[in-house]
Amino acid sequence: MADPALTISAQGLSRSFGARWAVRDVTLELKRGEVLGFLGPNGAGKTTTMQMLTGNLAPSAGSVSICGVDLLDAPKQAKARLGYLPEVPPLYKELTVTEYLRLAARLHRLPKVQVQAAVDLAMERCGLLPMAKRLIGSLSKGYQQRVGIAQAVVHQPDVVILDEPTVGLDPNQIREIRALIRELGRDHSVILSTHILPEVESVCDRVQIMNEGRMVYSDTIAALKEARDARGLVVGLRRPPAVGELAAIPGVAKVAPLSEHLFRLALQEAPDPTDALVERSVRLNWGLVQLSPAQTSLEDVFVQLTQREETAP
Amino acid sequence: MIFTIAAKELRSLFISPLAWVILGFLQLIMAWMFLSRLDAFLGVQSQLMALPAPPGLTEVIVAPVFGATALLLLLAVPLLSMRLMAEERRNQTISLLLSAPVSMTEIVLGKFLGLLLFLLLLVGLLGLMGASLYAGGSLDLGLLLANLLGLALMAASFAAVGLFLSCLTQQPVVAAIGGFGVLLGLWLVNMSTADPDSPLHLLSLLKHFEAFNKGLVDTADLAYFLLLIAAFLALSIRRLDGDRLRG
Numbered sequence: 001m002a003d004p005a006l007t008i009s010a011q012g013l014s015r016s017f018g019a020r021w022a023v024r025d026v027t028l029e030l031k032r033g034e035v036l037g038f039l040g041p042n043g044a045g046k047t048t049t050m051q052m053l054t055g056n057l058a059p060s061a062g063s064v065s066i067c068g069v070d071l072l073d074a075p076k077q078a079k080a081r082l083g084y085l086p087e088v089p090p091l092y093k094e095l096t097v098t099e100y101l102r103l104a105a106r107l108h109r110l111p112k113v114q115v116q117a118a119v120d121l122a123m124e125r126c127g128l129l130p131m132a133k134r135l136i137g138s139l140s141k142g143y144q145q146r147v148g149i150a151q152a153v154v155h156q157p158d159v160v161i162l163d164e165p166t167v168g169l170d171p172n173q174i175r176e177i178r179a180l181i182r183e184l185g186r187d188h189s190v191i192l193s194t195h196i197l198p199e200v201e202s203v204c205d206r207v208q209i210m211n212e213g214r215m216v217y218s219d220t221i222a223a224l225k226e227a228r229d230a231r232g233l234v235v236g237l238r239r240p241p242a243v244g245e246l247a248a249i250p251g252v253a254k255v256a257p258l259s260e261h262l263f264r265l266a267l268q269e270a271p272d273p274t275d276a277l278v279e280r281s282v283r284l285n286w287g288l289v290q291l292s293p294a295q296t297s298l299e300d301v302f303v304q305l306t307q308r309e310e311t312a313p
Numbered sequence: 314m315i316f317t318i319a320a321k322e323l324r325s326l327f328i329s330p331l332a333w334v335i336l337g338f339l340q341l342i343m344a345w346m347f348l349s350r351l352d353a354f355l356g357v358q359s360q361l362m363a364l365p366a367p368p369g370l371t372e373v374i375v376a377p378v379f380g381a382t383a384l385l386l387l388l389a390v391p392l393l394s395m396r397l398m399a400e401e402r403r404n405q406t407i408s409l410l411l412s413a414p415v416s417m418t419e420i421v422l423g424k425f426l427g428l429l430l431f432l433l434l435l436v437g438l439l440g441l442m443g444a445s446l447y448a449g450g451s452l453d454l455g456l457l458l459a460n461l462l463g464l465a466l467m468a469a470s471f472a473a474v475g476l477f478l479s480c481l482t483q484q485p486v487v488a489a490i491g492g493f494g495v496l497l498g499l500w501l502v503n504m505s506t507a508d509p510d511s512p513l514h515l516l517s518l519l520k521h522f523e524a525f526n527k528g529l530v531d532t533a534d535l536a537y538f539l540l541l542i543a544a545f546l547a548l549s550i551r552r553l554d555g556d557r558l559r560g
Contacts, residue, residue: 055412055557077414107410
């Protein structure tokens, strides 16, 4: 809990709307200088989770702490360290870019003397200087999106949370925004929610996938890329044995649990463990429900996890 | 923080044409009423002089104009207050305020203060109009100040009610009509009773304003307005907090 490198730590976060659980028992940790890709199909609970992380929505259970400050106990101190760009950028269309960013800086309790410098810096980073005096309502969607990002970083927060920041932008703008996010990732922690998988692979250090309100996958991009090169199998077992038992099958080099029921097996050159695996599964009643070549891309992982959930018990 | 939000509200009001239109029209109507009362006063001045205790300029001109302005504000304030929260929610700009280190109380007070400053400007202009009578006669300053205080409190109450209604909905128009309904209800609540001791009189906005209009500053009336304002502001805060909790 007191790890100083942790900028955001959410434990057992849950949220229900009436009888429906939108988010269940989500745990999430982020270190300084890390960019976390936050994936999931529509309606998986990503936005709800982000709203809870930023104090827009009160969790039904669980806790959030930002740089060691509890968001529920000391919301003002915690929120001062947060920058948030929601799905719909919260822009006052009747203000100019400068006026709006000044307001955002003041709302985040930046001292008056620092406001102008902070606004200038944010505009420069987001490429907004030529638009400084324009009304936000008259800007194109791409520039409005940048104003939204500038708003989230103007007070130099420790954590920046961006909800689908590249939606509706053209390819050039997307590249610029991605470069900006990578730059932000150097001195802030960033949580990035998106549907665009290559974006995650190119920008993020770590990826978490949500499905139906639960966190179903969490790994580093580096590990993912490593797995791409290795030969492997993904095995789904209804009643999985201990990991050691799987590893003991001849031909299996390593076992990595993906979730409670899903395992990724890295294979040795020989022998092929597939027959032995199926045979043992039947004999020992493991309840084999899935056996497929290991996923190679994030997209495979995503599809596997978010579709398999229906058939898994 | 309250002042940052209030300043933003005031700026947004003055950017929108609606505020200017309302300000202009009210000023026009107030000036017209003022001049017509002045005209009437000049017409009957000689007869009034014959009375043993003649009513002064203030009584004949200022008080009725203030009374009528209170009614005009009842129509105008819901139009000004309707977008305070409703538009923030509809455009989802509210999340800027919610994710900033600002409490619900500060948000509500800031919004209220922004609108109140605008309304005080309106009331101040009317006060200047009354004070212009100094140029040609003597004024009952106490009566003028009592009227100003009464009108300011009335405007603040309207703003608090309007703000609360705006917290209830995402549609500014619904907030305006709702605010208008509630205010008119509070204004006329004692109409149905002929009994002068009926408790309904205690609820009526008009009844409490009448005292100020006559130049009587009564703590009971002051308390009524302050309680009304505090109650609706507290309800607004609760309502916004409820949004965060229930979603």
